[in-house]
Amino acid sequence: MHRIVEKQVLTPVTKLLVVDAPLVARRCEPGQFVIVRVAEAGERIPLTIADFQRSAGTVTLVFQEVGYTTQVLGTKEEGDFILDVVGPLGVPAELLAEGRVACIGGGVGVAPVYPKAKALYQSGVEVVSIIGARSHDLLIMEDMMQAVSHQLHVCTDDGSSGYHGFVTAKLQQLLEAGEKFDEVIAVGPLLMMRAAAEVTRSRGIKTLVSLNSIMVDGTGMCGACRVTVGGKTQFCCVDGPMFDGHQVDFAEAVRRSLMYQEEEKTALLQCGCRGGSE
Amino acid sequence: MASRPGKVKMPTQPAAERVRNFQEVALGFDAGLAQQEAVRCIQCKKPVCIQGCPVNVKIPEFIQLIADGDFSGAARLIKETNNLPAICGRVCPQEEQCEKYCVLGKRFEPVAIGRLERFAADWELKEGVTPPARPERKPGKVAVVGAGPAGLTCAGDLARRGYEVTMFEALHAPGGVLIYGIPEFRLPKAIVQAEVEYVLSLGVQLVTNVIVGRTLTVEDLFQDGYDAVFLGTGAGLPKFMNIPGENLNGVYSANEWLTRTNLMKAYQFPSWDTPIKVGQRVAVVGGGNVAMDAVRCALRLGAAEATIVYRRSRQEMPARAEEVDHAEHEQVQFKFLCNPTRVLGNERGWVEGLECICMELGEPDASGRRRPVEVKGSEFVLDVDTVVMALGTSPNPIVAQTTPGLSAHRWGGLVVDGTGLTSKAGVWAGGDAVTGSATVILAMGAGKTAAEAMVKYLEEKYRTWNGGGGHRPTP
Ligand SMILES: Cc1cc2nc3c(=O)[nH]c(=O)nc-3n(C[C@H](O)[C@H](O)[C@H](O)COP(=O)(O)OP(=O)(O)OC[C@H]3O[C@@H](n4cnc5c(N)ncnc54)[C@H](O)[C@@H]3O)c2cc1C
Ligand SMILES: Cc1cc2nc3c(=O)[nH]c(=O)nc-3n(C[C@H](O)[C@H](O)[C@H](O)COP(=O)(O)OP(=O)(O)OC[C@H]3O[C@@H](n4cnc5c(N)ncnc54)[C@H](O)[C@@H]3O)c2cc1C
Ligand code: FES
Numbered sequence: 020m021h022r023i024v025e026k027q028v029l030t031p032v033t034k035l036l037v038v039d040a041p042l043v044a045r046r047c048e049p050g051q052f053v054i055v056r057v058a059e060a061g062e063r064i065p066l067t068i069a070d071f072q073r074s075a076g077t078v079t080l081v082f083q084e085v086g087y088t089t090q091v092l093g094t095k096e097e098g099d100f101i102l103d104v105v106g107p108l109g110v111p112a113e114l115l116a117e118g119r120v121a122c123i124g125g126g127v128g129v130a131p132v133y134p135k136a137k138a139l140y141q142s143g144v145e146v147v148s149i150i151g152a153r154s155h156d157l158l159i160m161e162d163m164m165q166a167v168s169h170q171l172h173v174c175t176d177d178g179s180s181g182y183h184g185f186v187t188a189k190l191q192q193l194l195e196a197g198e199k200f201d202e203v204i205a206v207g208p209l210l211m212m213r214a215a216a217e218v219t220r221s222r223g224i225k226t227l228v229s230l231n232s233i234m235v236d237g238t239g240m241c242g243a244c245r246v247t248v249g250g251k252t253q254f255c256c257v258d259g260p261m262f263d264g265h266q267v268d269f270a271e272a273v274r275r276s277l278m279y280q281e282e283e284k285t286a287l288l289q290c291g292c293r294g295g296s297e
Numbered sequence: 298m299a300s301r302p303g304k305v306k307m308p309t310q311p312a313a314e315r316v317r318n319f320q321e322v323a324l325g326f327d328a329g330l331a332q333q334e335a336v337r338c339i340q341c342k343k344p345v346c347i348q349g350c351p352v353n354v355k356i357p358e359f360i361q362l363i364a365d366g367d368f369s370g371a372a373r374l375i376k377e378t379n380n381l382p383a384i385c386g387r388v389c390p391q392e393e394q395c396e397k398y399c400v401l402g403k404r405f406e407p408v409a410i411g412r413l414e415r416f417a418a419d420w421e422l423k424e425g426v427t428p429p430a431r432p433e434r435k436p437g438k439v440a441v442v443g444a445g446p447a448g449l450t451c452a453g454d455l456a457r458r459g460y461e462v463t464m465f466e467a468l469h470a471p472g473g474v475l476i477y478g479i480p481e482f483r484l485p486k487a488i489v490q491a492e493v494e495y496v497l498s499l500g501v502q503l504v505t506n507v508i509v510g511r512t513l514t515v516e517d518l519f520q521d522g523y524d525a526v527f528l529g530t531g532a533g534l535p536k537f538m539n540i541p542g543e544n545l546n547g548v549y550s551a552n553e554w555l556t557r558t559n560l561m562k563a564y565q566f567p568s569w570d571t572p573i574k575v576g577q578r579v580a581v582v583g584g585g586n587v588a589m590d591a592v593r594c595a596l597r598l599g600a601a602e603a604t605i606v607y608r609r610s611r612q613e614m615p616a617r618a619e620e621v622d623h624a625e626h627e628q629v630q631f632k633f634l635c636n637p638t639r640v641l642g643n644e645r646g647w648v649e650g651l652e653c654i655c656m657e658l659g660e661p662d663a664s665g666r667r668r669p670v671e672v673k674g675s676e677f678v679l680d681v682d683t684v685v686m687a688l689g690t691s692p693n694p695i696v697a698q699t700t701p702g703l704s705a706h707r708w709g710g711l712v713v714d715g716t717g718l719t720s721k722a723g724v725w726a727g728g729d730a731v732t733g734s735a736t737v738i739l740a741m742g743a744g745k746t747a748a749e750a751m752v753k754y755l756e757e758k759y760r761t762w763n764g765g766g767g768h769r770p771t772p
Contacts, residue, residue: 042512056469062561062570063469088570103469105506235561235571238467238508239693240533241553245544252537252544257695271544274646278546282572289567 020100024077029159030152032084033127034093035069040104041076043068049134050112050229050261053078054237055092056103062088065234065256067131068107078104081130081159087286108237109260112227114138118201119145121193122168123215125186125207126152129160131229132206133167140167147193147200148172151186155179187214200224205264209273216264226264230255230272233279247271302405305334307412312626316596319481319564322623323387328368331416335364338408341400346410349395351742352379352450356395360413372421375414380453380499381446381492381741383422384475386415387484389738390617422491428498435459437755440523441501442509442696445473446737447728448529449496450744451751456500458752463523465507470560473531474729475737477560478552480590482597486559510695515703515724524758525723525751528711529744530696532729536688538582542640543686547574547648551583551591551687558594576683578602580651582637583687584614587734589621591685592629604630604679606637608656608669634658634669638676640684651679692730700724708733717747725751 025037043053052067070079084093095101112135114120120139124132129150140146146167151174152158158173158180165171173181174189182189190203203226205215212228219226232244232255244255247268253259308324309315315322326334338360346356354375362371375382391397391411399407437460441452444466452462470476472489497503507513509530518526535550537543554573557563561571579595581588584607595603605624607614610633614621625631634656641650655675658667692709704712704720710731717725727743729735 042507046512060562060565060569103506105467105469105508105512107511108508235553235556236468238511238533238695240535241556242535242537242550243553247544252539271646274546275544278574279572282566282574286567286570286572 020102021104023095023097023099023101024075026095026097029081030157033081033157033159034084035079035081035130036092036095036101037072037077037079038101038104039076040078040106043078043104043106044071044073044076047071047078047107048111049114049138051107051109052237052260053080053104053106054108054234055080055101057088057091057095058102061091061102063103063235063237064088065108065231065237067134067229069130069133070137071134081127083127086283090287105237108256110258112138112204112261114142115144115202116142117144119147119199121190121200121203122146122148123186123190123203123205123207124148124150124164125205125211126157127159128205128207128211128229129158129164132204133160133163135204136164137167140169145169147198149174149186149189149193151175151181151189153177185211185214187211187218190215191218194218194222202227203264204228209269209276212264212267213269216267216269220265227261228264228267229260230262230267231260232272232275246275301337304337304406304409304412305330307409312628315482316593316627319597321485322482325419326412326416328366328420331363331368331413332366334409334413335360337401338364339401345398345400346395346408349398351394351738352745354379354382354395354414356410359417360408360410363413363417368417368420369424371413371417375417376495378745379741380450380496381737382414383418383488384446384484384492385738385741386411386413386418387488388475388479390736392617394738422488426491426495426498428495429457431500432457432459434461435755436759437461437524438522439463439525439527439751439755440465440518441527441529442515443467443473443529443531443728443730444471444493444503444505445529445531445728445740446475447531447730447740447744448473448527449493450741451527451529451725451727451748452501452744453496453499454745454748455751456496458748460752460755461502462500463502463504465509465513466503466505467508468560469505471503471505473529477556478587478590480555480559480594480597482593483590508695510699515696515700515721519723525725525754527717527744527747527751528696528719528724528726528730529728529740530693530726530730532690532692532709532732532734534691534693534709535686536690537686538637538688540637540639542642542648545640545642545648546646547576547682548640548684548686551581551587551685552690554591554685555587555594558598564594564598573598574683575599576648576681578604578681579683579685580604580606580637580679580681581685581687582606583689584609584616585687585689586616586620587689588687589616589624591687593624593627595683595685596627596629600683602630604632604681606632606635606651606653606679608634608636609666610634610658613666632679636669636671637684641678648682648684651681651684652676653679690734692733696730715746716750717743718750723754
């Protein structure tokens with residue numbers, strides 16, 4: 020059982036939880052994730068470790084309520100418990116030790132990009148961050164990102180704040196204006212990550228993306244999370260979740276992420292009457 | 298001589314009914330049937346059946362107690378050497394173990410040792426289990442990694458001897474394959490839970506959600522004060538065929554298929570949250586016990602048709618004959634001498650067929666079985682919308698990769714000596730992690746052997762400490 024030490028409502032559909040998980044906090048590195056199970060009959064869902072506090076033994080999770088489990092998680096308050104938090108899982112991100120890196124986060128993808136930006140910033144790399152959301156009220160972690168970036172660009176699809184357009188359009192604009200990056204890290208919806216990889220491909224800038232495939236165990240045991248990278252099947256949970264964006268078969272990743280679309284609707288429909296699967 | 302030549306039959310749920318539910322297929326003996334079977338045992342002076350039991354259950358003695366009507370006494374006797382009898386009584390391949398050696402089996406059917414073991418264990422579970430008295434505490438602290446049959450046995454044996462034992466399990470529930478792999482209708486999860494609880498009642502601590510190699514390393518365990526470590530991490534890594542179309546929606550590994558169904562209870566979706574896509578026509582590729590479990594789950598999950606696709610013929614199938622019979626009674630289809638070449642998908646990326654090629658048997662291969670050879674130009678398409686790959690598994694490399702000094706074979710199995718000692722001092726291993734996929738009882742046997750060796754190691758390590766009254770030895 021893992022106690023929720025702190026809760027912040029970042030947007031109406033995005034919550035931040037600081038959770039007691041001393042064993043995870045002891046070893047985790049940027050790029051890794053945990054698997055969470057909210058209740059006995061619950062699904063196991065992966066969430067990125069958005070931040071960690073080793074001495075306090077806590078990890079920060081930021082999630083968007085997109086379906087049944089994340090909605091149930093969203094009803095948890097400070098002092099409540101999460102049944103299972105297991106990790107850290109996945110391979111820590113291999114981050115550059117010097118140079119200039121663009122960190123791009125779209126939607127809730129800002130949360131997974133944050134620990135990478137923070138680590139880069141702390142090791143002296145010049146960090147140019149581009150974060151975005153559909154509109155200003157859905158934008159998350161602006162201040163946190165500001166604190167770990169040398170430059171921060173905010174974008175909204177509807178122009179309600181910052182640059183009017185997609186984060187990938189902003190990236191393109193910066194590149195066309197002659198800005199140079201040694202690496203790009205892009206995390207967000209699959210289509211955004213694909214677009215980011217397309218922007219950098221012709222320019223030959225290495226681009227890391229973080230894939231959010233469907234998972235069960237998170238330890239390499241089931242293969243639910245398989246993705247094709249460079250023509251080879253990889254297990255996102257143990258070989259990733261960060262991959263070279265130029266090598267990822269995004270069409271397959273999108274298709275596989277829709278595998279349980281009908282069941283997800285069924286689960287949501289009964290959400291109201293069950294009031295959380297306690 | 299025995300009064301009847303054949304085993305007393307065990308009642309089963311009728312095939313037509315059971316194929317639509319997840320309740321247990323084999324219903325077990327009642328007291329009367331058990332006693333009828335128990336008196337078939339001729340109580341050999343030198344019982345050879347025990348040779349066939351990797352954990353040395355006192356077979357004729359417990360059978361005598363059943364014959365005498367002391368059913369709980371029988372269970373307690375079994376448990377002197379086997380902590381998991383209700384599990385073993387259900388899933389052990391007794392025809393390859395104890396019953397193979399039974400003297401009666403030379404002329405008649407052997408005594409149904411497995412059914413009797415199950416009966417005694419179930420009886421005791423129903424009547425209420427009293428854990429044995431805790432022994433005197435001995436100096437020494439052991440970490441057991443993995444709560445499958447190997448880990449449970451090693452941990453239980455060490456706790457019985459008085460050592461402090463903590464078991465670390467990666468998943469949220471203990472049991473290993475018993476909980477995530479073997480389906481409810483062959484091994485009810487309540488039984489697994491009850492027997493795991495028995496092991497815990499011997500004094501074993503359990504910590505779930507710890508992946509050794511990720512959450513903690515073996516080095517961390519030593520640093521945290523453990524004197525010895527047992528690795529019972531199993532062989533959980535699924536194999537795929539590497540044929541085109543394998544990542545289409547609707548293609549599962551048997552591990553994913555069974556884990557969703559058994560551990561996550563997808564058959565109760567949506568009252569349990571985890572979904573599974575069953576489809577109408579399911580093909581399961583493979584001929585082992587795992588394939589039989591997967592295909593029988595498919596029918597229970599609601600598939601209209603479920604087919605085994607196997608590249609050799611019926612005689613070469615590694616699955617237990619009993620499992621194949623059960624599957625056949627449940628109307629599972631079998632396509633022998635047939636190997637998938639490609640999974641076909643529709644425009645939305647979902648499976649819509651499995652292209653296979655016919656095979657014929659050639660010369661025997663290394664396993665002694667005749668090697669299947671493709672028949673040129675014989676490709677055909679099986680009309681299916683779900684494909685489950687049950688091609689075997691190999692050990693997960695996480696622990697080997699993160700433990701300096703721990704040697705593994707190229708195929709993943711950990712290198713050990715006769716006692717289960719690995720290449721790293723203070724670290725033992727056993728079960729599927731060492732052998733690759735094998736059986737519950739072999740994993741238990743390995744856990745027992747290692748526990749013996751670990752006791753010696755701990756006694757040796759603490760002897761000087763005790764005698765000298767000095768400081769606690771460092772690992
Ligand atoms: C490595 C990794 C890190 C992630 N980090 C974050 C994060 O930090 N914040 C965040 O908001 N989300 C993150 N996700 C996505 C998150 O896991 C899903 O949003 C969540 O599982 C949805 O569950 P649900 O029941 O609420 O929604 P559902 O209605 O079940 O599904 C909604 C969507 O989530 C995806 N999804 C469903 N089940 C799973 C599953 N078991 N595993 C993965 N995806 C699934 C589906 O593709 C679907 O499109 C991450 C995913 C991965 C693989
Ligand atoms: C579907 C199926 C059906 C089977 N049917 C039968 C049968 O009828 N009869 C029979 O005798 N055998 C059967 N077997 C084989 C039998 O289940 C295995 O041989 C046996 O379970 C092996 O035991 P084990 O303890 O070595 O490993 P496992 O049972 O695999 O247990 C290993 C445990 O270690 C955990 N683990 C792994 N890595 C780590 C880590 N790094 N840190 C912490 N924990 C970890 C795993 O989560 C798991 O719980 C079947 C197997 C399958 C898959
Ligand atoms: S989630 Fe099961 S193998 Fe990756």
